[in-house]
Amino acid sequence: MQVDDGYQAEIGDWLIPSGDFADVPGLFARIRDSGRRAGIWTAPFLVGALSQVAAEHPDWLVRNDDGSPVSAGHNWNQDLYALDSTHPGAADYLATVFRTFRDWGIDFHKIDFVYAGALPGKRYSDISPIQAYRDALGLIREAIGSDAYLLGCGAPQLPSIGLVDAMRVSPDIAPTYLPEDDDISMPGQWGAVLNGESRSFQHGRFWVNDPDCIVARPGIERREGWASHVSKFGGLRGSSDAIDQLDDWGLETTRRLLSEPVPRYFID
Numbered sequence: 001m002q003v004d005d006g007y008q009a010e011i012g013d014w015l016i017p018s019g020d021f022a023d024v025p026g027l028f029a030r031i032r033d034s035g036r037r038a039g040i041w042t043a044p045f046l047v048g049a050l051s052q053v054a055a056e057h058p059d060w061l062v063r064n065d066d067g068s069p070v071s072a073g074h075n076w077n078q079d080l081y082a083l084d085s086t087h088p089g090a091a092d093y094l095a096t097v098f099r100t101f102r103d104w105g106i107d108f109h110k111i112d113f114v115y116a117g118a119l120p121g122k123r124y125s126d127i128s129p130i131q132a133y134r135d136a137l138g139l140i141r142e143a144i145g146s147d148a149y150l151l152g153c154g155a156p157q158l159p160s161i162g163l164v165d166a167m168r169v170s171p172d173i174a175p176t177y178l179p180e181d182d183d184i185s186m187p188g189q190w191g192a193v194l195n196g197e198s199r200s201f202q203h204g205r206f207w208v209n210d211p212d213c214i215v216a217r218p219g220i221e222r223r224e225g226w227a228s229h230v231s232k233f234g235g236l237r238g239s240s241d242a243i244d245q246l247d248d249w250g251l252e253t254t255r256r257l258l259s260e261p262v263p264r265y266f267i268d
Helices: 024-033 052-056 088-103 114-118 129-144 189-198 223-233 248-259
Strands: 038-042 046-048 071-075 078-082 106-111 149-152 166-168 208-210
Touching: 024 038, 046 052, 078 114, 088 106, 088 129, 106 129, 114 129, 129 149, 189 223, 223 248
Parallel strands: 038 106, 106 149, 149 166, 166 208
Antiparallel strands: 046 078, 071 078
């Protein structure tokens, strides 16, 4: 059972609960008490402009030559910056967050938007962005423990080899087949299928391929085609449909896709 975006107060404030999640450790305790493994979503290398981290530790941000923070995009109604994981304070904060998650009993981690850890810019340590990224992934891996499962998402592919257990190999899935403006990088089944098929060789060789979640509820365009893709190319599998939104076909398909064996390799 993975708790996704929304439990935290702001992007970057991972240990401060939002108003809708007053007892985050208690939530994970209830998940584990039910006999399920506990998972969590983070974007560990993003820092939102509205976050406490950005306000109290501006020296933890990757900088441009003019001293301004490097942009990592705009989302959640705010500008996003990149965490300088080479800064001792930022590195200690990152390790503390994931050690705390381990103490809460969490052993599945989806780390998202991790491209931010490899953005060019001035860092506390004079190392390449790729080395900074790999070092930061190693720090997370050490903090969560060797038995925890690490899923990378929104990641530079080759620099992640050997550091994650699974990898998202496609854009986000969406209820529609075609993405906005026919942009293959945007959410939609078209881009997800093309990327999932073209990166199928990575499964079992670099990591377990994650095609993105199963969506089988009525209203999903070409849901039969997406189910077929997940069945053929889905390594790591999860469902994000609300159970009460599934019809008989959707419920049966979800059960089947979550339980059927996954080949060790997709391409011999």
